[in-house]
Amino acid sequence: MLRLIKTSTQRKFLAIMFAALIAVNGPLLITFFIITKDTLEGEMLAKKRVFLEANSKALSKVLWDFDYENLRKWAGAIANDRDIFSIEILDDKGKSLTHVTNSENLHTMPGTEEALFSKEITHSVDGTDHLVGTLRIRFMSDHISNAAIREVGKSAILFIVSTISVLVAALIANRFMISRPLTRLNAAIETTHRTGTRKKVDWTSSDELGRVTNAFNEMQDSLDQDEAQLIKANKRLAFLYNNTPVMLYSIDSKDRIIKVSDYWLHATGYSRKQVIGRRFSEFIHEDFKDGYLTNRGMLSVGKNETLEVTSVFQKADGTRLDVLITETKDFDDSSAGRRSLSVMTDISKLKAAEAKILRQARTDFLTGLLNREGFADRLNAAIENSDGEADIAVLFFDLDRFKWVNDNLGHFAGDRVLQSVTREVAQLLDEGDSFGRFGGDEFAIMLSCESTKKRAVDLATKINRTLNRPIDLGGRTLQISASVGISFYPENAKSAEELLKASDVAMYRQKNSGRNGFCVFNEQFGKEAAQQLEVKEIISEALKNDWFELHFQPIVNLKSGTPVGFEGLLRLVHPERGVLPPLEYIRAAEQTGGILEIGDLVLELGLQALDRLQSEDQWRSSYVALNFSAAQFLPDLPTKLAGKLSAHSIRPGQLVLEITETTLMQNSMGLDGLIEDIRQLGCAFALDDFGTGFSSLSYMNRFPVDIVKIDRSFIDGLDAGNGNERSLKNAALIEAIVGLARKLDLSVIAEGIESQRQRKCLVDLGVETGQGFLFGKAAPLDVLLSRESSANAATAPTLDVAFKNTGFG
Known part of the structure; x- marks a missing residue:
C-alpha cells in the first residue's frame, strides 16, 4: 500500500512537473526556436549580400577592362562556396558573359526564388559611375535554413538538458524532502493501525x-x-461498577441479564454463570412478578426513558429482598443491541424504618397508645366494616385539674400520672378495644361489641372509680379524677370525625357540670356546641370589623356622689343582633385563645379613654379600671403595659387592673411576681367579686392587691328592712370586710348598688366608694361625660382621696 502511495505521489509530482514544463517551457522553446532561426537566417542572408556587394566591386574593374578570362576564373573561384548554386555575370546590355554552377550542388535545385541575389556592377571613372554589368548569384536556401536550424538546435539541446537537469534535481529534492518524510509518516500510521502501538x-x-x-x-x-x-x-x-455497594446490572430488550456487578452477585448470593442469559423476571417473587412485568411493559420506547418500581427479589438462598428497581434504557442505533443500565437497591431497612415511622406516627411516644391519627384510622376502619349496623361507642376523657399537676409538680410528675392512668385504664379493656391518647391529658377508647351501650356506661363508671384511687409519685400521693364523654355510632354521628366530636362535647358538658363522672351525648349538646361555634365565628368577625366597644360605668364617692373613676366593660355590638351579653362570647374567647386579642383591644380602648379624660380638667384625676382574664397574665405583660402607657403618655396610677379569685386560682404559678412587677410600674390591682370564692382571705394575704370589690350578692340584701336576718348577716360581713381592708391598708368598692337605702347602709358601714345602676348604667365614654357635665358634676377628687393612702395613683 505504501509503495503504491509512494509511486502514486511521485508520478503525480512528475506529471505535474512535465505539465508545468510543457505548459511553460514548451511555448518558450518554440518561440525561441523560431526567433533564433529567423535571426540566424537573416544574419546569413545579410552576409550573402555583403559577399555579393564585395564581389560586385571586385568585378567592376575586370568588366571595365573586358578581361573576360579573369572574369571566368573569378566566377569559378566564387562558385566553389558550398552555399552557392550558380554564378552568372551579365554585361551592361544584359548579355551573359559567364555562368558557373557549383558541381557539388548540381543535383540540388534552389529552394526558393528568394535564393537569387542580383547586384549591378558599376565602375567609377573621374567621379562618374558607369554601369558595366550585373552579378547574379543563386544561393542554396536550404543550406541557409539548415545552418540556422543547426545553430538553434545547439541552443535547444542546451535548454532541454538544463530543463531535464532541473526536473531530475526536483525529483531528487522531492524524494528526499517530501517523499521520505511522507513515507515515514505513512509507515508510522500503518504501524499504529496494524499493531496498536x-x-x-x-x-x-x-x-x-x-x-x-x-x-x-x-x-x-x-x-x-x-x-x-x-x-x-x-x-x-x-x-x-463491581465494588460500589449498589446492585448494578444490565438486561437486553428481551429481559435477559447480560451483565452484573460483583456486588450484585455478593448481595444476591448467585454466581455469574447462574444469572447471565436468564430473564430477570425469573428472580422476582411470584407474588410481585405480574406487577413488575406490567410496570416494565408500560416503559415507553423513547430514548433514555427510566423505570422505577419496588418489588421483591428472590435471593439464591430463598430469602426475600425488598428492592427498588431503577432502569434506564439505551436505544443507541450504533450499538449491537439494546440494553439497560439498571440499579437494584436494597430497601429492606427502609421498609422496616417506614413501618416503624408509620407506627410511631400513629403511636403516642409517652404511653405507647394510639395517637389521634392512629385512633381515627382505627375508628374509620371499624365504621367501614360495620356497614352501619353494629354499634360503636367512643369514650373521650381527660383528667380533671391536670394542669395543676404540671404547674405545681412539674412535667415529669405529669408524665408519670399519664403513664399510671394508661396502665390502670388498659387493665379495664378487652382485646378488641382501641385505646388512644390525643395529647396532653386527653384519652379516647373505642368499643365495638355486643351490648355496646351498656358496656360503655359500665366502663366509664369503672374508669371514674379506678382513677379516683390515689397515685403514688415516689413518696407523694396524688388523687385525680376524670371527666368522661360517651357517644355512639350510628346513633350520634355518621362518621369518625363526628363521633369523636360528639364524645368531646359530652366530655366538656360533664366537666362543666362538676367533673369526676361521665356524660352520654344527646342532640341538645350538639346544638349548644353549634351555638358556641357560631359565637367563635362572631368573635372573629367582631375583631376583624371593630364591633367591640368599651362602655364605662362610673365609680363614685358614696358620700358626695361624685365620680372618682370608671370601670370599662366590654360590649360586642353586632350589626344585626345588637349588643350581645358578655357571657355569650367571653367564655368562647377563653376556650379558643381569642381572649388574648380581645384583652389587647380592651387595654388599648381603656388607654384611649384615659387619654380622653386627661384632656379635660374635670376628669384629669379620674382612673379607669379594666378586667383582665387569667390567660392575659403572661410573662411579657409588664413590658407590654409599660410600652402602651408610655405611648399614650398615661400615668400608671390612673390604670387599675381587676382580677377575680378564679384568675388567681387558675394561674397561681408566678402570678404574684407578675402582679408585683406591674405594681412597680405604678398600676393598681383590684380583687373583683370578693367574698364569692373559697379562699378569698388567703389570696388577700398572698397577692399584693390594692382594692377589694365587694360582690353584689352582699349588697342585694341590705335594703330588706330592719331586723331582717339576711340584711343583718350581709351588713356584718361587709363590716368585717371593711375592717379587714383597713387593717391591710386596702380600699373598698361596693358593686351592684341600686337603691339609696343600700347606699346609706354602705356609708354607715364605712364603705367610701361604689358603683351600680343607682349612679348610672354603663355607656360610651362620650355619652357618660356629657351626662355628667349636664348635671354640673363637681370636679372629681384625686386618687389619693379616693383610695386614701394606699400609695397608688
Whole structure:
C-alpha cells in the first residue's frame, strides 16, 4: 500500500512537473526556436549580400577592362562556396558573359526564388559611375535554413538538458524532502493501525513537513496519554461498577441479564454463570412478578426513558429482598443491541424504618397508645366494616385539674400520672378495644361489641372509680379524677370525625357540670356546641370589623356622689343582633385563645379613654379600671403595659387592673411576681367579686392587691328592712370586710348598688366608694361625660382621696 502511495505521489509530482514544463517551457522553446532561426537566417542572408556587394566591386574593374578570362576564373573561384548554386555575370546590355554552377550542388535545385541575389556592377571613372554589368548569384536556401536550424538546435539541446537537469534535481529534492518524510509518516500510521502501538516519525526539519511530523509526534504522545488515562478510567470504572455497594446490572430488550456487578452477585448470593442469559423476571417473587412485568411493559420506547418500581427479589438462598428497581434504557442505533443500565437497591431497612415511622406516627411516644391519627384510622376502619349496623361507642376523657399537676409538680410528675392512668385504664379493656391518647391529658377508647351501650356506661363508671384511687409519685400521693364523654355510632354521628366530636362535647358538658363522672351525648349538646361555634365565628368577625366597644360605668364617692373613676366593660355590638351579653362570647374567647386579642383591644380602648379624660380638667384625676382574664397574665405583660402607657403618655396610677379569685386560682404559678412587677410600674390591682370564692382571705394575704370589690350578692340584701336576718348577716360581713381592708391598708368598692337605702347602709358601714345602676348604667365614654357635665358634676377628687393612702395613683 505504501509503495503504491509512494509511486502514486511521485508520478503525480512528475506529471505535474512535465505539465508545468510543457505548459511553460514548451511555448518558450518554440518561440525561441523560431526567433533564433529567423535571426540566424537573416544574419546569413545579410552576409550573402555583403559577399555579393564585395564581389560586385571586385568585378567592376575586370568588366571595365573586358578581361573576360579573369572574369571566368573569378566566377569559378566564387562558385566553389558550398552555399552557392550558380554564378552568372551579365554585361551592361544584359548579355551573359559567364555562368558557373557549383558541381557539388548540381543535383540540388534552389529552394526558393528568394535564393537569387542580383547586384549591378558599376565602375567609377573621374567621379562618374558607369554601369558595366550585373552579378547574379543563386544561393542554396536550404543550406541557409539548415545552418540556422543547426545553430538553434545547439541552443535547444542546451535548454532541454538544463530543463531535464532541473526536473531530475526536483525529483531528487522531492524524494528526499517530501517523499521520505511522507513515507515515514505513512509507515508510522500503518504501524499504529496494524499493531496498536504509537510509533513516532524520525524526521527533523523547520519546514511545513517538519511541523507536520512534530504535530504528529505530539499527537501520538497525547494519544498515548489519553489511552493511558482511558485505560486507567476503564479500570476505575470496572472497579467502581463491581465494588460500589449498589446492585448494578444490565438486561437486553428481551429481559435477559447480560451483565452484573460483583456486588450484585455478593448481595444476591448467585454466581455469574447462574444469572447471565436468564430473564430477570425469573428472580422476582411470584407474588410481585405480574406487577413488575406490567410496570416494565408500560416503559415507553423513547430514548433514555427510566423505570422505577419496588418489588421483591428472590435471593439464591430463598430469602426475600425488598428492592427498588431503577432502569434506564439505551436505544443507541450504533450499538449491537439494546440494553439497560439498571440499579437494584436494597430497601429492606427502609421498609422496616417506614413501618416503624408509620407506627410511631400513629403511636403516642409517652404511653405507647394510639395517637389521634392512629385512633381515627382505627375508628374509620371499624365504621367501614360495620356497614352501619353494629354499634360503636367512643369514650373521650381527660383528667380533671391536670394542669395543676404540671404547674405545681412539674412535667415529669405529669408524665408519670399519664403513664399510671394508661396502665390502670388498659387493665379495664378487652382485646378488641382501641385505646388512644390525643395529647396532653386527653384519652379516647373505642368499643365495638355486643351490648355496646351498656358496656360503655359500665366502663366509664369503672374508669371514674379506678382513677379516683390515689397515685403514688415516689413518696407523694396524688388523687385525680376524670371527666368522661360517651357517644355512639350510628346513633350520634355518621362518621369518625363526628363521633369523636360528639364524645368531646359530652366530655366538656360533664366537666362543666362538676367533673369526676361521665356524660352520654344527646342532640341538645350538639346544638349548644353549634351555638358556641357560631359565637367563635362572631368573635372573629367582631375583631376583624371593630364591633367591640368599651362602655364605662362610673365609680363614685358614696358620700358626695361624685365620680372618682370608671370601670370599662366590654360590649360586642353586632350589626344585626345588637349588643350581645358578655357571657355569650367571653367564655368562647377563653376556650379558643381569642381572649388574648380581645384583652389587647380592651387595654388599648381603656388607654384611649384615659387619654380622653386627661384632656379635660374635670376628669384629669379620674382612673379607669379594666378586667383582665387569667390567660392575659403572661410573662411579657409588664413590658407590654409599660410600652402602651408610655405611648399614650398615661400615668400608671390612673390604670387599675381587676382580677377575680378564679384568675388567681387558675394561674397561681408566678402570678404574684407578675402582679408585683406591674405594681412597680405604678398600676393598681383590684380583687373583683370578693367574698364569692373559697379562699378569698388567703389570696388577700398572698397577692399584693390594692382594692377589694365587694360582690353584689352582699349588697342585694341590705335594703330588706330592719331586723331582717339576711340584711343583718350581709351588713356584718361587709363590716368585717371593711375592717379587714383597713387593717391591710386596702380600699373598698361596693358593686351592684341600686337603691339609696343600700347606699346609706354602705356609708354607715364605712364603705367610701361604689358603683351600680343607682349612679348610672354603663355607656360610651362620650355619652357618660356629657351626662355628667349636664348635671354640673363637681370636679372629681384625686386618687389619693379616693383610695386614701394606699400609695397608688
